[in-house]
Amino acid sequence: MSITPAPAATAKDGSPIRYVDIFDSIVNGTNDSLTRRSGDHYAHFAVGYGCGDSYYLVNNFGCGGTCYRGFTAQSILLGQAGSGNPKLTGSMYTSNDCSGSISKVGIASGQTTGCIPISGSGDSGKRAKKEALYLLLPEYLTKMVEADSFLHLARPLGPALPGSQPTTAPLNVIIQPQAIFSILDHSLRRNTDSNTDNERVIGTLLGVRSEDGQEVEIRNCFAVGHTETAEQVEVDMDYQKQMLQFHLKANPKEVLVGWYATSAELNTFSALIQNFYGGQGDGTWPHPAVHLTVTTDAGKEIETRTFISAPVGVTADRAADSAAFTPVPHEIRYGEAEKSGLELIAGAKDNKDRTASVPTDIEALERQIEEVLGMLDRVSKYVEAVIEEETPPSSALGQFLLNALALAPKVDPEDIERDFNNHIQDVLVVSYLANTIRTQIDLSNRLATAALTLGAGDGLGGGQTNGTGTEGRERGQRGGRGQRGGGGDRGGDRDRGGDRG
Amino acid sequence: MPGPTNTLLIEGSFEELADELAHYIDDVQKKQNPESANTQAEIAPLLEKEQKDEALKKLVTASDVLNTAPEKEFIAAYNLLVHLIRQSPNLDKFLPKICQNLSSPIKSSPTNGPGLALTILTTIFNILPPDNDTRYHVFFAVLRVVRASSSFELLRPQLKSLDSWIGAWETDEEDQRKLYLEIANVAAEAGEDAQSYLYLLRALRTIPVEEVSSKESQALAVRALKSALNHPSHFDFQDLTSSDPIQALRKSDSDWYDLLEVFNAELLDDYNDFLESHDDFLSNAGLDGSILYRKMRLLTLASLAASTPSRSLPYQHIARALKIPSEDVEIWVIDVIRAGLVEGKLSQLNQTFLIHRSTYRVFGEKQWTEVQGRLDTWRTSLMGVLEVVRSERIKMAGERERELRELEGRVNGGGGGMGRGMGGGRGGPRDFDMGMD
Structure with a gap:
């Protein structure tokens, strides 16, 4: 070579x-x-x-x-x-x-x-x-990758509903994972092969606002078609309006809160769309519209950011197509039940066939005990380091540990084993009884249908003529071999059908 | 995770936008003072000559009049100004003036003024790169506005990022101390004593060891100490004793240090001794005698509880140590439980206090060993549980399977037999048929 x-x-x-x-x-x-x-x-x-x-x-x-x-x-x-x-x-x-x-x-x-x-x-x-x-x-960065670092103390002064004071109270956004999943799904289904380089997709965010308007919870979203070229952006407004109406019909408690895009970049089109969503009439006016960006680059962490906007410019023309995006804090929040569900789904990501089995109670218990043991190990390591004077002690932490440990129960393995065996025996008896009952039902079903097919076969078989009769009987036999009452029954029906033919 | 590089999105060239802003500033100025409304005229030739920085200087100088702009247009106008100055390489030169303008009251909007100023200041803060130490100065301006408008509660949730900011700005210790002290002051004015103390302590920690005997360090140490002593629900003095400037007080202000020692580890009797030997110390130092006395009693009770191996304290014992009548014992015990120092049960019948858990005022090696011991016990017992659960799981899985197999076998056996029976049943007619044929 x-x-x-x-x-x-x-x-x-x-x-x-x-x-x-x-x-x-x-x-x-x-x-x-x-x-x-x-x-x-x-x-x-x-x-x-x-x-x-x-x-x-x-x-x-x-x-x-x-x-x-x-x-x-x-x-x-x-x-x-x-x-x-x-x-x-x-x-x-x-x-x-x-x-x-x-x-x-x-x-x-x-x-x-x-x-x-x-x-x-x-x-x-x-x-x-x-x-x-x-x-x-890439060069290993000496510093940690910068987390988003911003300050949010006050929202831009917006218009107020008649009878209430305009406010500059800060805003906090809560995102339900369901919305993020929808957005990711939308991003996966985007049109990539066409000439328009729609790198990002957009959609409408729905959710609820707290009474004082300081907290916005994004619960739901739907995709809105749009095309972007270097010069212009087109958003399917009719579709957005229709879809919004349908959604509000289905979920009367949710309101329009803003829009999302699947790119971290903000550009002047973002400003245009933001002004549309925050506008009077069809927009979130007088509340600020929330803009959520979710990055969807394959192989990279998903980054989410939330913004509201403030006007820029001193003339009306300028203000219409420009916006100052103000980053606002956000949090992806889910409940305990959702979390375990999501963890279960996430467990499938490393499997080739993308499946995960639902763990039984006892498996989950085992895993949790292992997790607690892991945590204990971590704490033990720290305490050991303190005792050996490798780590500076923190008395607050020590006090906290002591308080927490005062609550830890002391359990003998024998006790657990005994309790467990008692419980297991109960469970086994229940499952045994359940199985017995199921067998009983099965048996009686079969007995009943067996009598029917037997009787039908006997009574009608006698009057059968050649061709069709034989065929019917063969089918009947196939049904019989199926070992199911239903099968036998069907066979019986055919017999009769054949007889009539 | 770097954010988008640009959050201020406006189209138009620098010249156009600068001209528009100048025009607007003149409009606002005319309402106040028609003679000096000539910004636009001044910057027009500069823009033609492309002397952007000169033009910006004029704009920024004239921008104090924006404080009188209507509140609806205020943000838009300021955002435009921020957008313009951001394009200048000498951004740092213009910011002090703007921060100063924003720190002064906004005349057009008495109620929302601070909110408006904060909006712009945070925008400036956010458009600066995270590691730019100009952010430090902007943050100071934010603190000034927060202080003036007593809106510490807005700032409080944001302070958790302070450490990462300081790390990114690479602020030196002196500036850190200034920042912490300012936050402590703002918090103290807002009545957040606990927060204020926290930042005082952090300010104290920024003092390098070689400067602990300086006047500034001493003053700060005494201030922190006083704030800790006067706070009615602050009981942990260990972090104070470990700080170098406080240790330095031992030489310079030994009285303060003695008092701290008493509060850190000693009992009510020692406190009384201290009071006797230092007659007017409390009133001279501006300490609240009644709060201190109460705290000392609570701490003494905590010590008492911690040093009782039998975990039960007779009422008389408590009464003697706290120098209180025995009928007040229960009230004091309840107070100490509420302060979170001790947990336990009162037994009126036996006139004893049964202790579940108590706080150690000095958390030494012995306590750490105890933590380790308890951790080990928990670990061992949990290991035992895990073992049982694991073996039971395997056993159960095996048993389930066996049961299932047996049942299946039985069902299949029975069902299979029947299937055969049915087949046979139907086989009969066929035989019969065949016989007919």
Whole structure:
């Protein structure tokens, strides 16, 4: 395999590209000695789509990008120490100098490894041309990724209903997970192949406002079609109005509270749409319209933000198509029951067939005890560190622990075992009785139908003539073999039908 | 998780917008003082020459008149101004003036003025990058407005991000102290003594060890101490004793330190001794004698409860330690329970107080060992429970399966037999049929 020296190039983000030819590495044994500059990172080039047989391993490559060429791998397993951000990413290219991007691959959020089948998907034309993989490990940030940092003390002074004072009291937004799920679903179903580059989708938010108007709860939403081009935006207003009316009919307690978009970017179109939703007549006037943005980039954390808006500009024309978005605090809130439900659903995400079984009570109990044990371990570790004078003690924390521990019951395993056995026996008796009753019912059903089919078969069988009669009887027999009363019954009916024919 | 880079969305070139704003400022100015309404005329030539910063300087200087703008237009006009100055590389130069304007009362809107000012200040705060230390100054302006309008309750929920802000701004200790003290003052004025104390303490912690003997440090230490002592429901003095500036008081103001020692770990008798030896100390220091005496009694009772291994205290014992008549014992016990220092039951019949749990005033190694011991006990018992649950689950699953199999077998056996029976039943006529054929 001949290796053409690659031209000196830099990646799009400015980091220099190193070129590594994997064939050369393997055949000639040149060591892929990359300096390690951050945590452990690796990429396995594997035979087969499931990242099974690794034939080449790149270990601990440093920050910046590296272009790998000449591989025959069918899948690549990317991995990194810790599940934190930023993540290692890889990009597939059609040309061996890492240009002509086809697809991006990466590690899912919260995971430490990601298996990417590189020729299993995509259209065949592109697949054939896959030549190079560009792996990029972003510089590890010394600082934590910045959380949104903003201050919200007062809302912009808005219009007031007649008879009430306008207010500048701050606003707080609560989002029910149901709404977020709908939004994500909408985003997944968006039209991606058309010429209009609708990267984001929008929709209407419905919910309730607290009496003093300081808290808005987003409970529901529906999608609204829109098209955006560089010059203009079109929103299907008739549809929005109709749909809103239907929704209000179905849920009279909910009101229009604002709108959502699935992009974190705000632009002048956002301002336009925001002014429409906050406007008089069909909008949320005199309350502020809440704008919720949800990012839906695959493989990245979902980020949500909420805004209200204030006018900008001193002329009416300017004010109409501009807005100053004010970030407001929000919280995704769900109840205990919803939480366990969501956890159950989330459990399916790591399974290939996307299923999760509902744990039985006793399994759930076991898991919870394990969780509590985990927490206890954590606390014990801290207390040990304090006693060994490794950690500065916090007397407030100690006092709190002591108070909490004063409540912990002391339970003997024997007691639990005895209680448990008593309970289990009860449960078993109940289940045994239930089964017995079920058997009884089954039995009596069968006895009843058996008598019917027997009687019918006997009575009618005598008068049968050749062709149809035989057919009917055969069917009847098939029904009989089904071991179900119903089957036998049906057979009987057919017999009679056949007789009449 | 970086937010959107731009939240102020307005179309139009800098020149157009600046011109519009100047026009507006002139309109407002005309109502006050028609002669000086010439901002637009002044900035027009500057805009033509593209001297943006000069034009902005004029606009910002003239912007104090916006305080008299109608409250409906106030926010829109200010947002426009903020949008304009944000485009300047010398943003820092203009902000002090704007913050100052916003800190002064807004004449056109006496009721909503502070709200309006806060809206603009928070907008400025939010458009600055999170690690820009100019935010610190804007936040100070926010504090000024909050103080003037006594609206601490608005600020309070936001203070939880303060630590991350200070981290991002890389504020030095002196500025941190200023900020904490200002918050403590605002909180004290709003009557939030507990919050005020919390920030005093944090301010105290910013004093570096080498400066603990300075006048400023001493004054601050005494102030924090006083605030802690005077607060009727503050019982934890340990965090104070561990602070360096307070330790430094031992040399400079030994009386204060002695008093703190008494409150930290000693009993009512020691407190009385202290009072006898320091005649006018309380009144001179501005401390409330009755609150202090009451607190001392509650603390003494807590100590008493903590040091009773048998977990039951006779009434006389309490009465003697607290120097109260024995009929008042129950009232005091209830008070101490309400203060959260002790939990327990009063037994009137036996004239004893049965203690469930008590607070340790000094949380030392012994207490930590106790925590560890209890944790271990809990762990062991929970492990036992887990074992039982696990084995029962397996047993139950096995038993269920066996039961089910047995039942299935029985049902299938019985049902199967019947199926055969039915087949046979129907087989009969067929045989018969065949016989006929």
